[in-house]
Amino acid sequence: MNQAPIPTLPFGRRVSRWFGRNLIRIYAVFGFAYLFVPVIYTFAFSFNDAGKSNLTWRGFTFNNWKNPCGAPDVCSALGNSIKIGLLATITATILGTLIAFALGRHRFRGRSATNLLIFLPMATPEVVLGASLLAMFLAFRINPGFWPTVIAHVMFCISFVVVTVKARIASLDPRLEQAAMDLYANERETFRRVTLPLVMPGIAGAALLAFSLSFDDFIITNFNSGTLVTFPKFVYVSAARGIPAQANVIGSSMFFLALFIVIAGQLVNRKKVR
Amino acid sequence: MAYLQSMATRASTFSGKKGRLPYLLLAPGLLWLFTFFVLPIINLAGTSTQTPVIGGDTGQYVQTFRFANYIDAFNASREQFARSFIYATLATLLALAISYPLAYAIAFRSGKYKNLLLVLVIAPFFTSFLLRTVAWKQILGESGFVVPTLRALHIIGPNTTLTASALAVVTGMTYNFLPFMTLPLYASLERIDPRTLEASNDLYSNAFTTFRKVTFPLSMPGVVAGTLLTFIPAAGDYVNAAILGNPNTTMLGNVIDSRFFRIVDYPTAAALSFMLMAAILILVTLYIRKSGTDELV
Numbered sequence: 001m002n003q004a005p006i007p008t009l010p011f012g013r014r015v016s017r018w019f020g021r022n023l024i025r026i027y028a029v030f031g032f033a034y035l036f037v038p039v040i041y042t043f044a045f046s047f048n049d050a051g052k053s054n055l056t057w058r059g060f061t062f063n064n065w066k067n068p069c070g071a072p073d074v075c076s077a078l079g080n081s082i083k084i085g086l087l088a089t090i091t092a093t094i095l096g097t098l099i100a101f102a103l104g105r106h107r108f109r110g111r112s113a114t115n116l117l118i119f120l121p122m123a124t125p126e127v128v129l130g131a132s133l134l135a136m137f138l139a140f141r142i143n144p145g146f147w148p149t150v151i152a153h154v155m156f157c158i159s160f161v162v163v164t165v166k167a168r169i170a171s172l173d174p175r176l177e178q179a180a181m182d183l184y185a186n187e188r189e190t191f192r193r194v195t196l197p198l199v200m201p202g203i204a205g206a207a208l209l210a211f212s213l214s215f216d217d218f219i220i221t222n223f224n225s226g227t228l229v230t231f232p233k234f235v236y237v238s239a240a241r242g243i244p245a246q247a248n249v250i251g252s253s254m255f256f257l258a259l260f261i262v263i264a265g266q267l268v269n270r271k272k273v274r
Numbered sequence: 275m276a277y278l279q280s281m282a283t284r285a286s287t288f289s290g291k292k293g294r295l296p297y298l299l300l301a302p303g304l305l306w307l308f309t310f311f312v313l314p315i316i317n318l319a320g321t322s323t324q325t326p327v328i329g330g331d332t333g334q335y336v337q338t339f340r341f342a343n344y345i346d347a348f349n350a351s352r353e354q355f356a357r358s359f360i361y362a363t364l365a366t367l368l369a370l371a372i373s374y375p376l377a378y379a380i381a382f383r384s385g386k387y388k389n390l391l392l393v394l395v396i397a398p399f400f401t402s403f404l405l406r407t408v409a410w411k412q413i414l415g416e417s418g419f420v421v422p423t424l425r426a427l428h429i430i431g432p433n434t435t436l437t438a439s440a441l442a443v444v445t446g447m448t449y450n451f452l453p454f455m456t457l458p459l460y461a462s463l464e465r466i467d468p469r470t471l472e473a474s475n476d477l478y479s480n481a482f483t484t485f486r487k488v489t490f491p492l493s494m495p496g497v498v499a500g501t502l503l504t505f506i507p508a509a510g511d512y513v514n515a516a517i518l519g520n521p522n523t524t525m526l527g528n529v530i531d532s533r534f535f536r537i538v539d540y541p542t543a544a545a546l547s548f549m550l551m552a553a554i555l556i557l558v559t560l561y562i563r564k565s566g567t568d569e570l571v
Binding site for chain 2: 155
């Protein structure tokens with residue numbers, strides 16, 4: 001097709017044509033730069049020889065990475081966040097997956113009411129969720145703290161788990177289950193050996209989402225945790241006085257850990273597909 | 275949605291499950307949501323019409339069904355109400371403007387790097403929300419690189435600062451809620467059959483017309499979902515305003531928070547929460563009606 005000699009365009013036209021074709025890519029490069037600037041900042045300032053206030057650059061050091069628990073209370077806050085995150089994730093993933101199977105695989109009365117009850121917590125601002133739950137705890141003379149926070153986190157994670165797992169169930173090829181039935185698998189075997197393994201990536205994704213939502217939550221936690229300090233609360237409280245660089249170490253480590261999990265998950269998936 | 279329903283129908287026809295099983299699956303989760311979401315909201319409705327106990331301690335209230343609480347609360351924080359909705363709208367529009375081309379580039383122009391780019395879009399949000407917000411405070415601050423650059427280019431005057439301003443609050447909100455916009459946009463763009471775009475090309479429409487008449491309408495579900503998922507948390511947010519703003523940029527969330535914790539004025543906090551929730555639900559319903567996609571829920 002390209003046998004005929006291509007007439008060379010004048011330089012200006014060529015440049016403008018290149019821009020026209022690649023405009024969206026150039027834009028995307030800027031978009032990614034915007035996305036990563038705060039991450040790079042957080043990472044860079046984890047090497048800051050900061051002392052008490054980590055607002056201005058004072059010199060390079062590995063000390064913060066060598067001693068991530070060096071600042072007072074950072075690690076106990078991190079520990080609380082991880083404990084709350086794990087408990088909330090396990091509970092919300094189980095409860096949400098059960099609901100997702102009911103919605104994706106069964107016909108029943110009250111379906112649209114269920115959908116509404118799943119949707120509403122996601123459409124309610126966090127301040128309202130947090131304030132209303134605390135008001136109820138106080139009315140029943142339950143003091144805010146560790147367990148009220150776990151309860152609150154399970155509550156707002158369930159909906160996200162349901163939506164994620166339901167989407168996975170909906171995207172399954174029905175023929176796979178039919179094939180299992182054709183091969184004389186009974187209902188239970190079909191579920192255990194075909195349906196569940198196929199839905200598993202969705203459940204794993206939902207669990208990861210739930211953990212990151214729980215770990216990162218500040219507003220609802222701030223209402224229901226009382227004097228208990230979680231990692232986001234620690235950052236918020238120390239933001240006024242200057243955040244110790246150890247918080248940046250932990251933030252950056254979380255970033256790399258999550259990136260690693262996601263990329264490893266994708267590689268495992270790709271291998272399975274092959 | 276129709277597909278999902280047909281799946282559900284199919285599943286129940288071939289397995290014949292009808293009886294109690296779905297209710298057993300639903301019960302624990304829905305019970306949790308009922309106890310820790312529905313009941314607190316009902317309880318909050320009760321709190322919102324209470325008045326202080328005469329001669330009682332701070333924080334002691336009694337039910338008197340005083341609906342004027344709502345009017346008082348609204349009058350006391352009219353500005354914050356307006357600000358919440360203006361900032362949230364601005365942040366949503368900015369997020370849409372930033373996310374759409376990004377989602378488009380990933381969906382149509384990224385080739386084999388699609389998955390990698392998708393991970394890169396979400397990746398920044400693996401660092402803590404609070405740390406990201408504080409990072410913006412540093413970036414826009416005096417020792418960041420933005421202010422000196424803009425000053426050198428004479429875009430801002432030598433005494434203008436960017437932190438502790440409405441601009442900083444909106445910037446932070448836009449950034450923090452960006453993935454909620456990008457992911458639904460990407461999902462709906464990715465689902466577009468490339469043949470529809472080819473067909474539009476074959477019918478002599480240029481790239482712009484194809485975008486306006488084919489791509490954009492087909493991506494509408496993503497636009498609607500992304501807008502809602504960004505607007506709702508943005509309207510209720512108070513972290514950005516607290517870290518990046520000044521006393522003149524407080525939002526409704528800040529007021530609810532301080533009424534609750536500092537002033538221990540539960541009825542006002544409850545009334546404001548209710549008004550915020552009602553305003554958001556009304557806007558969301560109108561928006562969904564207007565954009566004609568009921569498939570969302």
